[in-house]
Amino acid sequence: MSMRKIILCTLLLSTAACTSGPNYVRPRPASADQATFVTALPSATATTAPDSTWWRIYEDPVLDALIERALAANTDLRAAIANLKAADAVLGEARNARLPQTMISGQATYGRTQPPLFLQGDRFTGQGGIQLAYEADLFGRVSRSIEAARADAAATDFARAAVQVRVVAAVTNAYLSACTATRAIAAVRSSIDLTTESARIIALQERAGSAAVLDVARAEGQRAEARAALAPSEDARQSALYELAALLGLPPAQVPEAAARCGSAPGPHRPIPVGDVAGLLQRRPDIAESERRLAAATARIGVATAELYPRISFGASVAQAGGEGISQSRGLVYGLGPLLSFSFPNTSAARARIRQSEARTEAALADFDGVVLTALKEVEQALSGYGTSVRRREDLAVAEQRTEQAFRLADLRYRAGSIAYVDVILAQSELVRARLALVEQDRLVASNLVILFRALGGGWTPAPSR
Numbered sequence: 001m002s003m004r005k006i007i008l009c010t011l012l013l014s015t016a017a018c019t020s021g022p023n024y025v026r027p028r029p030a031s032a033d034q035a036t037f038v039t040a041l042p043s044a045t046a047t048t049a050p051d052s053t054w055w056r057i058y059e060d061p062v063l064d065a066l067i068e069r070a071l072a073a074n075t076d077l078r079a080a081i082a083n084l085k086a087a088d089a090v091l092g093e094a095r096n097a098r099l100p101q102t103m104i105s106g107q108a109t110y111g112r113t114q115p116p117l118f119l120q121g122d123r124f125t126g127q128g129g130i131q132l133a134y135e136a137d138l139f140g141r142v143s144r145s146i147e148a149a150r151a152d153a154a155a156t157d158f159a160r161a162a163v164q165v166r167v168v169a170a171v172t173n174a175y176l177s178a179c180t181a182t183r184a185i186a187a188v189r190s191s192i193d194l195t196t197e198s199a200r201i202i203a204l205q206e207r208a209g210s211a212a213v214l215d216v217a218r219a220e221g222q223r224a225e226a227r228a229a230l231a232p233s234e235d236a237r238q239s240a241l242y243e244l245a246a247l248l249g250l251p252p253a254q255v256p257e258a259a260a261r262c263g264s265a266p267g268p269h270r271p272i273p274v275g276d277v278a279g280l281l282q283r284r285p286d287i288a289e290s291e292r293r294l295a296a297a298t299a300r301i302g303v304a305t306a307e308l309y310p311r312i313s314f315g316a317s318v319a320q321a322g323g324e325g326i327s328q329s330r331g332l333v334y335g336l337g338p339l340l341s342f343s344f345p346n347t348s349a350a351r352a353r354i355r356q357s358e359a360r361t362e363a364a365l366a367d368f369d370g371v372v373l374t375a376l377k378e379v380e381q382a383l384s385g386y387g388t389s390v391r392r393r394e395d396l397a398v399a400e401q402r403t404e405q406a407f408r409l410a411d412l413r414y415r416a417g418s419i420a421y422v423d424v425i426l427a428q429s430e431l432v433r434a435r436l437a438l439v440e441q442d443r444l445v446a447s448n449l450v451i452l453f454r455a456l457g458g459g460w461t462p463a464p465s466r
Contacts, residue, residue: 019140021302039383049275073249080160087156094149129319144302151296158289161460168459174244179265180443181237195223284457307350382452
């Protein structure tokens with residue numbers, strides 16, 4: 001058969017090729033009919049979809065710079081990017097199977113190779129050749145392999161996006177925690193100054209004979225209690241700064257100075273965008289990753305199914321052999337023709353691999369459904385937690401105002417001699433506790449807001465399709 005006829009037959013067979021296994025259809029979650037979230041949205045939220053750069057809602061240049069640095073240097077994100085490069089390389093390897101496979105070989109030897117015996121001494125022999133093979137993808141084994149590799153690469157990209165979402169949320173939370181802790185330290189020191197001044201006044205009154213020793217002891221105990229609250233706040237601040245340094249890929253000794261100087265946590269300057277359920281299902285990278293894993297598992301059913309059918313390759317080879325002496329042949333050797341491999345009638349192993357692939361696809365579908373349910377659960381929990389913390393913060397702010405008023409009135413009445421100093425001590429203790437509770441609640445509100453943004457899947461932008 002001439003070369004032209006062989007090429008023509010190959011093209012015809014490739015054109016008529018069919019694809020084995022089921023064609024993938026994206027599953028539709030049962031929750032897709034749900035339009036809005038179950039939990040009532042807090043008054044500070046909006047139904048617009050959250051932006052991919054949600055942290056800019058704080059309008060804090062320091063936070064913007066920290067996140068930009070983390071996206072470039074975070075170790076978890078660097079590992080995820082390396083995994084994506086490996087997945088892209090696997091996809092390139094799978095695509096290469098569509099091309100003709102070539103191999104060049106060469107060999108040279110020196111020595112005595114074969115009779116006749118009258119040829120004395122050693123001599124050089126050598127050979128070299130070129131081989132070319134092309135698989136006619138009649139039953140879709142190669143195309144399904146490429147489909148699976150493409151889905152795996154996309155899933156790895158979404159896994160990288162999920163890491164980016166976590167990193168952005170962790171950097172924001174660490175920064176806000178450090179700022180809140182600095183504010184807590186200032187509140188504790190204000191309480192220390194207040195109790196110190198009260199203890200000084202009581203000591204002077206005791207020396208003048210107008211106050212009892214018991215009042216002095218109570219005032220000193222109140223000051224010691226206020227000072228005891230300083231160490232936990234300082235520890236919380238340092239822990240948050242060290243966490244932030246690690247997220248930026250820095251050692252603890254290189255805590256960013258801008259973050260260390262933050263004295264008060266920034267708050268959102270506009271309503272918080274929440275969006276709807278449909279947007280959430282498209283925005284969460286873990287849902288997209290699970291869906292692509294399901295697509296890859298479905299494609300591998302086709303790869304396994306193709307093993308039930310013959311595998312046909314067309315090959316050609318050209319070789320040159322030669323050597324010294326009249327016994328060594330020299331010349332060009334070539335070959336051209338198809339190669340058929342078929343496991344028939346023993347297809348038990350192939351059918352077992354099909355069952356394995358089908359079972360893995362069922363598991364991937366169950367995982368996809370579970371990821372969707374988890375995403376909805378996390379958003380509802382985050383909405384509930386954020387709304388509750390905001391309402392509690394409003395009540396604690398009122399309590400802090402009232403306890404401060406009560407302390408001022410108690411101090412005035414004590415100076416007027418109408419109440420005992422123990423009443424002042426109680427009012428002062430309530431004020432200190434109210435201040436610290438309000439600061440801690442501010443930290444919780446900020447943390448819950450970050451949790452909400454993370455649950456909504458913000459913090460990444462889709463990459464170009466492969």
